[in-house]
Amino acid sequence: MTCQQLNDELDDYIDGLCPDAKLLDRHVATCDDCRQRVDREQRLRAALADYAVASMPQPDPAFFDRALATAVQARNTRHHNRGWLKGFGSAIAAGLVIWFVASNWASSPTMPDVATPQVTMALEDPRTINLVFSSATNLDDATLTVSLPPGIELHGFRGQREISWVTSLREGRNVLPLKLVALSPQGGELLATLRHHDDDKTFRLKVTVTQAAS
Amino acid sequence: MGSETQNGGGFDVLLRPHLDRLYRLAYRLTLSKPEAEDLFQDVLAKAFDRLQELVSIEEPGSWLCRVMYNHFIDKRRRFARRQLVAVDEAHLPGQSIDNLAGDSDPALDAERRQNAVLLEKLLARLSEEHRLVLLLHDVEGYKLSEIQNVTGTPIGTLKSRLHRARARLREMLDADGTFYLPASCKPVREEETDDMPAAQ
Numbered sequence: 001m002t003c004q005q006l007n008d009e010l011d012d013y014i015d016g017l018c019p020d021a022k023l024l025d026r027h028v029a030t031c032d033d034c035r036q037r038v039d040r041e042q043r044l045r046a047a048l049a050d051y052a053v054a055s056m057p058q059p060d061p062a063f064f065d066r067a068l069a070t071a072v073q074a075r076n077t078r079h080h081n082r083g084w085l086k087g088f089g090s091a092i093a094a095g096l097v098i099w100f101v102a103s104n105w106a107s108s109p110t111m112p113d114v115a116t117p118q119v120t121m122a123l124e125d126p127r128t129i130n131l132v133f134s135s136a137t138n139l140d141d142a143t144l145t146v147s148l149p150p151g152i153e154l155h156g157f158r159g160q161r162e163i164s165w166v167t168s169l170r171e172g173r174n175v176l177p178l179k180l181v182a183l184s185p186q187g188g189e190l191l192a193t194l195r196h197h198d199d200d201k202t203f204r205l206k207v208t209v210t211q212a213a214s
Numbered sequence: 215m216g217s218e219t220q221n222g223g224g225f226d227v228l229l230r231p232h233l234d235r236l237y238r239l240a241y242r243l244t245l246s247k248p249e250a251e252d253l254f255q256d257v258l259a260k261a262f263d264r265l266q267e268l269v270s271i272e273e274p275g276s277w278l279c280r281v282m283y284n285h286f287i288d289k290r291r292r293f294a295r296r297q298l299v300a301v302d303e304a305h306l307p308g309q310s311i312d313n314l315a316g317d318s319d320p321a322l323d324a325e326r327r328q329n330a331v332l333l334e335k336l337l338a339r340l341s342e343e344h345r346l347v348l349l350l351h352d353v354e355g356y357k358l359s360e361i362q363n364v365t366g367t368p369i370g371t372l373k374s375r376l377h378r379a380r381a382r383l384r385e386m387l388d389a390d391g392t393f394y395l396p397a398s399c400k401p402v403r404e405e406e407t408d409d410m411p412a413a414q
Contacts, residue, residue: 011377040394044387045352047329052353054330056238057247064233067251068226071258132248 002027006034014041118206121182126155129205131176131192139169142196146178149188149207155179182209224269225262232275239279239364242349243286245338256289257282279364332393336386344379347372352380 005020006027012018028034060066121127131146145164148154157163180190190205236257240250260281261268271277337345350356350364351372358369358376365372387393 011380041384043394044384047326047333047393048348048352050326051330051333052355054327055334055353056241057250059237059247059251063251064230064237067233067255067258068229070255071262072225074259074262 003031003034006031006037010037010041014038014045117204118208120208120210121152121180121187122210123182123185126179126181128179131178131203133169133176133194135169139196142167142169142194144176145191145193145195147191147193148180149186149190151182151184151186151209152188152190152207153181153183155181180207182207185209185211225265228265228268228274229258229261229278232278235275236278236282238354239282239350240286242346242354243283253282253286253289257285260285276360276363280366283364329393332387332390336383336390339386340379340382344375344382347375348379348383351376 006013006024009018009020009024013021013024018024028038119127119129143164143166145162146154147162148160150161154160154163187207187209190207191202192205193200193202237250237254240253240257241247244250244253257278261278268274268277337349340348346365347361350361351358356364358372361367361372362369367375
């Protein structure tokens, strides 16, 4: 048994699928290089197992119930649009829903009529907030205006309380990450207003500021 | 109580044990929570449409995963387009790396979290077919035979892809140079997404 053989069979050896495992065990026990190689691979597998947990976003606690109910309802109504798009009146509102996904939220609201979403920021600690727009159709020449509460700044837009973009939204999800920093503990409401022709809709995000971690 | 309600109840009982695995598969396929939820919802709707068939299936979990994969492939163009958005989400620092159970050792916690962030970045550089087999096998714990069942790809091909995916990942980890360092020697990573992307 040689180092090259271990190299060739490393995957199977770690997976417990190697027919020569006992021979390899003996080789690894006497070869520092191979033992190190096996240790590194085992560390990688352990890290991938951690990653399985760390990388998996948790759905909203009611998501499974809602999804099951929607599947049944969709069949009955022959309506396969997503449930949370129902109930808006104007053309723009009928096609758009927004929610905010902050980096430490275990789940994001998936209904438009939930209470104002909130995010907590530490003072002077930059935080990226995702604004996620879900549009039922493509929308060209929409104007997005973000109004910031006092003491909250957008990275790259120093001193500006209101920033506007002309943008196009594609059918489906559109994500706009905003890197915010709190310069005062005041906090307040961030407003995101989307205008398309004569329609507009404003979404709100409550921003709370805590003292910076020491 | 109407038959529709009864069907809904039976549907719930039949599907409930498989929802977690199905949701995880949706996320591994789409790499995006909103898209995973869409895919998951689509598959549940398909499953309900085929409830009579589903009832008679011996392993509904495998069947559901296969339906999900096929639906994902069918809608690849739609999901591929949306993945461009998902990449931005994934690159936000710590966006999805928040679920590690706390350890009694904060340094170990920090190291595990740092490793997960690094893996997320490197996995994104693998080709789609290499990433998927590695995610399903080494991350989600699927056997190769289960992946074959879901994707219809021969086991030999899957094994070869897995081998190459791992080799590529090792290369990238070696090039990065931090993964195998002791925790005390690891540099603190800075946020990697600082630029304000244009809203287009």
